[in-house]
Amino acid sequence: MANLRTEFAGLKLKNPVMPAAGPPIKDARAAVKAKEGGAGAIVTKTISTTAAEVPRPNMARVKNGFLNTELWSELPPEKWFNEEYPKIKKLGLPVIAGIGYTKDQIKSLAKKVEKYADALELSTHYLGDDTTPMEESIKAAKEEVEIPVFVKLSPQIDIPEFADAAEKAGADGIVLINSFGPTLDINPETGKPLMGSENGFGWLSGEAIFPLALRSVYQAAKNVDIPVIGVGGIDSGIKVAKMFMAGASAVQVCTEAIVNGPHVYEKINNELNNFLDKNNYQNLKDIQGLTAKVMQKEANYDTIVPTVIKENCTTCGLCVTSCVYEAISFNESNDYIVIDPQKCEGCGLCITRCNFNALELE
Numbered sequence: 001m002a003n004l005r006t007e008f009a010g011l012k013l014k015n016p017v018m019p020a021a022g023p024p025i026k027d028a029r030a031a032v033k034a035k036e037g038g039a040g041a042i043v044t045k046t047i048s049t050t051a052a053e054v055p056r057p058n059m060a061r062v063k064n065g066f067l068n069t070e071l072w073s074e075l076p077p078e079k080w081f082n083e084e085y086p087k088i089k090k091l092g093l094p095v096i097a098g099i100g101y102t103k104d105q106i107k108s109l110a111k112k113v114e115k116y117a118d119a120l121e122l123s124t125h126y127l128g129d130d131t132t133p134m135e136e137s138i139k140a141a142k143e144e145v146e147i148p149v150f151v152k153l154s155p156q157i158d159i160p161e162f163a164d165a166a167e168k169a170g171a172d173g174i175v176l177i178n179s180f181g182p183t184l185d186i187n188p189e190t191g192k193p194l195m196g197s198e199n200g201f202g203w204l205s206g207e208a209i210f211p212l213a214l215r216s217v218y219q220a221a222k223n224v225d226i227p228v229i230g231v232g233g234i235d236s237g238i239k240v241a242k243m244f245m246a247g248a249s250a251v252q253v254c255t256e257a258i259v260n261g262p263h264v265y266e267k268i269n270n271e272l273n274n275f276l277d278k279n280n281y282q283n284l285k286d287i288q289g290l291t292a293k294v295m296q297k298e299a300n301y302d303t304i305v306p307t308v309i310k311e312n313c314t315t316c317g318l319c320v321t322s323c324v325y326e327a328i329s330f331n332e333s334n335d336y337i338v339i340d341p342q343k344c345e346g347c348g349l350c351i352t353r354c355n356f357n358a359l360e361l362e
């Protein structure tokens with residue numbers, strides 16, 4: 001049994017999987033379910049100085065992803081102070097309280113939230129190049145509270161620049177990424193957008209944004225010394241392992257917990273444990289930051305023809321169908337595939353099409 005404990009900015013978690021700000025953590029009742037479902041800490045839905053008024057419909061499952069046009073919490077801050085936070089605090093897990101969005105709003109909320117939280121997460125939706133609003137928000141929070149202040153960022157920014165500016169402004173950690181957008185999906189029966197927002201636009205989360213989140217975490221972790229928390233498309237233990245390899249110190253999960261319910265944290269932790277055990281890793285430190293150590297220094301332009309592991313091949317034919325170079329075929333007796341080295345361009349696609357580990361690069 002591997003050790004799943006993680007520690008960052010003074011917070012000690014028995015496992016690295018937390019809910020991300022959103023519906024799965026919209027109030028104290030949801031926090032109880034997240035704890036029962038195996039979360040290592042509680043991150044609360046972002047609150048602001050007023051309750052949010054959200055357009056409807058505001059959530060939709062789309063292929064390999066999820067659209068939303070939610071804002072911050074629809075509960076007024078007083079309800080959080082009087083009812084939700086005190087109950088959440090009693091759960092005994094570390095609490096990261098989400099607050100937003102402008103520096104003035106953050107300033108007026110930070111102190112009041114501090115007594116219920118072990119850290120603050122400043123939610124931002126900054127796009128573009130100007131790091132100033134983010135820096136001002138971080139400084140405003142740091143002036144008010146003693147607890148660590150994390151800043152959550154959108155992927156549509158220059159990650160190294162913003163990560164660096166966040167660290168210099170005093171942030172104790174960076175959370176990456178918020179949902180991506182704006183995006184659009186349409187009901188083909190009516191031609192109308194799925195989202196009830198003014199322009200029908202929504203924000204994309206879930207599986208589709210995982211590679212974007214992973215790249216963002218990798219870049220941030222390389223550029224700063226403060227911890228980075230990975231979020232975006234995490235639905236399995238392997239994805240948590242990848243986030244740690246990219247340099248994360250913990251992860252958050254939103255879409256998967258909406259779609260499949262609050263037991264997902266335990267499922268993800270079990271898968272993470274199995275992955276670590278299978279690969280003889282004792283704990284998360286063994287894989288944290290691994291990718292930066294093995295990253296190639298330069299692009300490779302040589303063709304590497306994959307090796308076929310005959311005994312693993314089921315002749316399912318997925319690799320044959322998707323080989324655009326027509327380099328893959330079945331052997332004469334049809335019990336494994338063969339690759340023509342003259343035709344293979346070394347694109348690597350077949351390795352990722354195979355579900356049976358029958359292809360590998362030397």
Ligand SMILES: Cc1cc2nc3c(=O)[nH]c(=O)nc-3n(C[C@H](O)[C@H](O)[C@H](O)COP(=O)(O)O)c2cc1C
Pocket residue numbers: 020021022023045046059066067068069070071072073098123124152177178179204205206207209231232233234252253254255256
């Ligand atoms: C319906 C919904 C509501 C969300 N609300 C918030 C929020 O209040 N504050 C925030 O910082 N992020 C919010 N997010 C973004 C998530 O916390 C998370 O960063 C993003 O969805 C990517 O993670 P995922 O792919 O696991 O969902 C919301 C996401 C969804 C889908």
